[in-house]
Amino acid sequence: MTILYILLGATGLVLLWLVLVYNRLVRGRNMVREAWSGIDVQLKRRADLIPNLVETVKGYAGHEQAALARVTELRAKSLSGGGAAEQGRVQAELSRALAGIFAVAEAYPDLKADASFRQLQGELTNVEEHVQLARRYYNGAARDLNIAVESFPNNLVAGAFGFQTVEYFELEDAADRAVPDVSFK
Template identity: 55%
Template sequence: MFGWIILGLIIVAAVYAIAIYNGLVKNRQMVAEGWSGIDVQLKRRTDLIPNLMETVKGYMGHERETLEAVTNARAAATSAAAGGSPEARAKAEGQLSAALGRLIATAEAYPDLKANTTFLEFQSALQTVEDEIQMARRYYNGATRNLNVMVESFPSNLFANAFGFQKAEYFELENEADRAVPTVKFN
């Protein structure tokens, strides 16, 4: 009788350990999926920029500093995308968002540009991508939170340490100004 109780406890402990391990694996996969979603949306935004720049160049030729800032920020974001950490990527993408915001704000001074249908289409596409980035970031950060809670909580932290699970980094923007989505105005 006592042997059956011990066997039952061992089976319950084993099932509990398997559940914890599977929870850690599930949360790690959700973080990877969330990062992939962010990566896709950031790539979409990066791919939109050259076409937007070509449209704007014809109207804003003497705004070279603003155009160069966007070009440089895009290059930095592209290089950060090649294996950078979420923190490094967030910094580069924040700088790109700020540069795009300045570009859109500068475009307000050009009535012909604001009336250009191609420019308006790019503005709309950019706003859509920015919204998608925001949603993907929320998903990723939620998945990161869930994984980090399991990695740090007892008793799942024992399994996390034993099997090499580590906390994930949040995707956050450093400056409050960078957190603002570039404003797109239709007139």
């Protein structure tokens, strides 16, 4: 009878451990989803500002069509979705293209003085900061989930229930890690 109690106790402990690990993995997966949603919201806000910015610049520097068309093209790509790695690449290209737009604006004192342009510039700077914060949060949630999925013995439960590691939202080019300078003096 004692052996039966020991076996039941051991089985109960193993089941309790399985439930705890499974719940931890589910919590981690949901944190990653929530964090990605935060990035998605900020990227959408950024994309919503771009048409206004392009129109404002076009009014002053209409002959800079190549730079404006590139920004518009990358905005469309950024809205098409994709995984964290793909979004990181597209967002890095978009940041470079926006920096080019702001460089174009340097040549147009009237544009730099335009209230609408200055307001858009300020909003874009604010959104860039929010994107950076959302990216940090996502990467922290992704790190926690990845550790839980890869750690032994959690990896046994993760593999049995189909949990996988997630990719980080990173910028591939070291130059892209810097937030573009969008201030005009």
